[in-house]
Amino acid sequence: MSFTVSSSVGQTFDVAVTEISVVAEDEAIHAVTIASDVQSAPSISTEDGMSMAIGGDATAVGEDTLAVAEVSAFLGDDGNVQIASGSADFLAIGEGDPGTYANAYSYVDFVGDADQVVTLNVSVTEYVQEPDQAAWYSSSESTLFAMDVDDVPAGEPVDDVVAVDDIAEPEPSLELPLTLEPSEDPACGCSGDEPSYTIDDNVVLFDVSATAVADNTVVTVDFFGLTVEDQLSTATVGVILGIE
Structure with missing residues (x-):
């Protein structure tokens, strides 16, 4: 297992965990990758308003596939306080022959003056690969919150860097969604309070909400979905919001 941490005081904290295990030679490979980063800092811009x-x-890719895209975004200005919040959750699950594959990616970017901007990114990829079948799970989540209160000056970012070495290898705190014995058909769900999915055929799901409240606003939403029977599910969403 490899585990790395890098941090910048008051600004960023990054964690990456990778584990690969072989259940039995020539039978199954089980791999897990977890990555996360948190960033917190003021934002200073020469542009008026906020945009996100x-x-x-x-x-x-596989015989049975699922692609889920969930995006929620809000920008608001009541004259004294400006707020930006958003979350993007993307999930890809594939089951089928050894060529099965799944990948999810999310992002959030902010431009504008803010007393503080906090972003969180978390991604999980897990797969079980056997000689004649495979199951893949990939999820990615990006979250942002920013606030700007009029007449409160934004602070300067802290540039000091703290190096962290010789950190003991942790056990993943997340109970991962794939629990597959080599003799079973590939199946994927989630444990605990997370939703579970029964994969059948090729499915794409969307859930998008975008709201801007101010004197001058703009919201654009672009999305694309495609399924190919016994082959593919793909979903893409891009949202841009602005207030002034």
């Missing part, structure tokens, strides 16, 4: 771009994509 948020979205991502999910693609699954």
Whole structure:
């Protein structure tokens, strides 16, 4: 297992965990990758107002596939306080022959003056690969919150860097969604309070909400979905919001 941490005081904290295990030689390979980063800092811009771009994509290749795209975004200005919040959740699941694959990606970008901007990115990829079948799970989540209160000056970012070495390898705190014995058919769901999915055929799901409240606003939403029977599910969403 490999585990790395990098941090910048008051601004970023990054974690990546990778684990690969062989259940039995020539029978099954089980791999898990978890990555996350948190960033927190003021934002200073020469542009008026606030703008945000948020979205991502999910693609699954296989006999039975699912691609889910969920995006929620809000910008608001009541004259004294400006707020930006957004979340992008993308999920890809594939089951089928050894060529099965799944990948999810999400992003969120912010431009504008803000006393503080906090972003969180988390991604999980897990697969079980056997000689005659495979199951893949990939999820990516990006979250942002920013606030600007009039007449409160934004602070300067902290540039000091703290190096963290010789950190003990942790056990993943997340109970991962794939629990597959080599003799079973590939199946994927989620444990705990997470939703579970029964994959049948090739499916794409969308859930998008975007709202801007101010004197001058703009909202654009672009989305694309495609399924190919017994082959593919893919979903892409891009949302841009602006207020002034």
